[in-house]
Amino acid sequence: MSSAPACAEAAAIGSEADLFPIRVRGLKNAFGDHVVHENLDLDVRKGEIIGVVGGSGTGKSVLMRSIIGLQIPEEGTIEVLGSEITDARDDDDIDIRCRWGILFQGGALFSTLTVAENVEVPLREFYPEITDELRHEIARYKVLLSGLPAEATGKYPSELSGGMKKRAGLARALALDPELLFLDEPTAGLDPIGAAAFDQLIRSLQQTLGLTVFLITHDLDTLYEICDRVAVIADKRVIAVGTIPELIATGHPWITSYFTGPRGRAASAASERNAALGTVADGA
Amino acid sequence: MRGTADFIVETGAEGSAALVLTGPLLVSSIGAIDHRLRAVEGPISAIDLSRAGRIDTVGAWTAWSLSQHFGAPITGASAEAERLIAAISAVDDNTASVAGHRLPMLLRVPDHVGEVVAGLGQGMLLVLGFIGQIVLASGTLLRHPGRFRLRALVHQMELMGVNALAIIGLMSFLVGIVIAQQGAVQLRQFGAEIYTVNLVGRLSMRELGILMTAIMVAGRSGSAFAAQLGTMKLTEEIDAMRTIGVSPTEALVIPRLLATMLMMPLLGIYSAAIGIIGGAALSALTLGIPFFTFLARIQEVVPLHDVWVGLIKGPVFGLIVAISGCYQGLQVKSDAEEVGTRTTAAVVMAIFIVIVLDAFFAVFFSEIGWG
Numbered sequence: 001m002s003s004a005p006a007c008a009e010a011a012a013i014g015s016e017a018d019l020f021p022i023r024v025r026g027l028k029n030a031f032g033d034h035v036v037h038e039n040l041d042l043d044v045r046k047g048e049i050i051g052v053v054g055g056s057g058t059g060k061s062v063l064m065r066s067i068i069g070l071q072i073p074e075e076g077t078i079e080v081l082g083s084e085i086t087d088a089r090d091d092d093d094i095d096i097r098c099r100w101g102i103l104f105q106g107g108a109l110f111s112t113l114t115v116a117e118n119v120e121v122p123l124r125e126f127y128p129e130i131t132d133e134l135r136h137e138i139a140r141y142k143v144l145l146s147g148l149p150a151e152a153t154g155k156y157p158s159e160l161s162g163g164m165k166k167r168a169g170l171a172r173a174l175a176l177d178p179e180l181l182f183l184d185e186p187t188a189g190l191d192p193i194g195a196a197a198f199d200q201l202i203r204s205l206q207q208t209l210g211l212t213v214f215l216i217t218h219d220l221d222t223l224y225e226i227c228d229r230v231a232v233i234a235d236k237r238v239i240a241v242g243t244i245p246e247l248i249a250t251g252h253p254w255i256t257s258y259f260t261g262p263r264g265r266a267a268s269a270a271s272e273r274n275a276a277l278g279t280v281a282d283g284a
Numbered sequence: 285m286r287g288t289a290d291f292i293v294e295t296g297a298e299g300s301a302a303l304v305l306t307g308p309l310l311v312s313s314i315g316a317i318d319h320r321l322r323a324v325e326g327p328i329s330a331i332d333l334s335r336a337g338r339i340d341t342v343g344a345w346t347a348w349s350l351s352q353h354f355g356a357p358i359t360g361a362s363a364e365a366e367r368l369i370a371a372i373s374a375v376d377d378n379t380a381s382v383a384g385h386r387l388p389m390l391l392r393v394p395d396h397v398g399e400v401v402a403g404l405g406q407g408m409l410l411v412l413g414f415i416g417q418i419v420l421a422s423g424t425l426l427r428h429p430g431r432f433r434l435r436a437l438v439h440q441m442e443l444m445g446v447n448a449l450a451i452i453g454l455m456s457f458l459v460g461i462v463i464a465q466q467g468a469v470q471l472r473q474f475g476a477e478i479y480t481v482n483l484v485g486r487l488s489m490r491e492l493g494i495l496m497t498a499i500m501v502a503g504r505s506g507s508a509f510a511a512q513l514g515t516m517k518l519t520e521e522i523d524a525m526r527t528i529g530v531s532p533t534e535a536l537v538i539p540r541l542l543a544t545m546l547m548m549p550l551l552g553i554y555s556a557a558i559g560i561i562g563g564a565a566l567s568a569l570t571l572g573i574p575f576f577t578f579l580a581r582i583q584e585v586v587p588l589h590d591v592w593v594g595l596i597k598g599p600v601f602g603l604i605v606a607i608s609g610c611y612q613g614l615q616v617k618s619d620a621e622e623v624g625t626r627t628t629a630a631v632v633m634a635i636f637i638v639i640v641l642d643a644f645f646a647v648f649f650s651e652i653g654w655g
Contacts, residue, residue: 098312111618111619111620111621112619112620112621114382114383114384116382116383117382117383120382123311126312127311127312127315129315129316130311130314130315130318131315131318131319131322133318133322134314134315134318134342134346136382137345137349138311138342138345139382140382141341141345141372141375142341144375145341145371145372145375153381153382154381154382154383154384154385155384156384156618156619157619158618158619176311177310177311177340177341177342208367208368208371209340209341209368209371210364
């Protein structure tokens, strides 16, 4: 383990990179002739939960893959936590990958490792000096923090349900106490109760750990309940960013039909009801 | 800016010791002092965080577990530290096993042996069941020929047959050369170099052509069958097929099986022919037997039943390769690792059975006078 990657330092407090952990400028992504993004700009503020929405096939996941360096864009620059992702190489000495956590849609757990061992993978990779004992302890409390029962730590991913896999994936994403958390459709495929509980879990973790969360979702309830701002992708770029009332005020036809359609109205009403009952604030 | 975490034990006026943590308490810095922290001996009356820098959940965990260990309160914690410690302490059950369920070392060996033996017996039954399914599906297809998937069959024939021509040709040519060369060296001692023709011709037709082809097809196509079907099983494609009334045996297994059975004798004959050409080329170059004389002699010394031997073994070997590939693929249940082990098992099982059967065939054909 002599080649353990060194972890990048946090940006100075108050600097540009500190205020905006993610800055995307003039992004262009294309697969052959099919252009997915063109001239896409996006700033994510520190400490917010930003939801990214858009119709199917508008490139929400491609945007996330570009930001985390899995997709090399044709043009444009992406700055994450002060380093330019578009220049980053796998063999870079300084690595910002220890400062973010990513939850993939299906969990993407390593199928030959138990849940706790999955959580230990990033710890082993970046901090080989941590003793086995402490690493096991860290893995266990992360699993419990993610809302899994204690007996789940020694289970293999194939023994878990879909919702438990997502929680285990979240535990792995949080393994290094990241500043940035990327979530790809965290509530897709969960039952409404499970989805609401997952929303509240993300909210409370975000508040406790001071995370910045980049969240791709189709779930209107998630958008209303936990997102501080929402970015809308359409026409190959981000057409608007703001709170939901601000977005509706823009009058863009797609945004209007998205938020004021039957499902949008229902989610909005539910959110107002919850707010009136005070269930959002204390997460009960 | 990374700084290093450290700690000191301060003894107060009335003899009580406080453990003072200093520097940033982060996942990146705790690892260095964890070892020494665990060696600290009590009694400690307080865990002092007032001189600590930035803190994350790992730092909070360390402070909290120290305070649990010594029964000492945490003092001087910042608001952030308190918030994190509160979150951590809510999950106090930190005893669950990290590794998967494992037996003690001594029991693991007999346990594994038992599993292998039971697995062998169960595997036999499952293979039998699988062959039964194939027979049933063939019966259905005979009664409803319209349901037969001709396109899939042709596609598989191209994949496993036509696309293998180059590699099988090259391999057979080289083997033909080696046999001719080695045979000539031995036969020269008796002045019987001309029998190189018999050696190359009969060996290629009866044994090597079809055996080498079967091994190559098991490696190329048997493994592909297992990996394809195994992945389809994992992505629930096969379950989806069942629910819309398509039988996976009919749609996936039968075309692969038929394609392999049809192409194997053709590939075997092709392989034998190229092997003979290889032998002829070497003989022309080093033994002074002209190329076309060699080929003409082949006609005289290789009896027709040698060709039949190769042709009869072909479909049987093809059947074995296809069945073991498809069977292993359809047995995949849990994860990506199993696709790998099943693919390996498919190839090993196919080659092993092919070689065993080849030995039986050799005895059988010589008994019926086709020696």
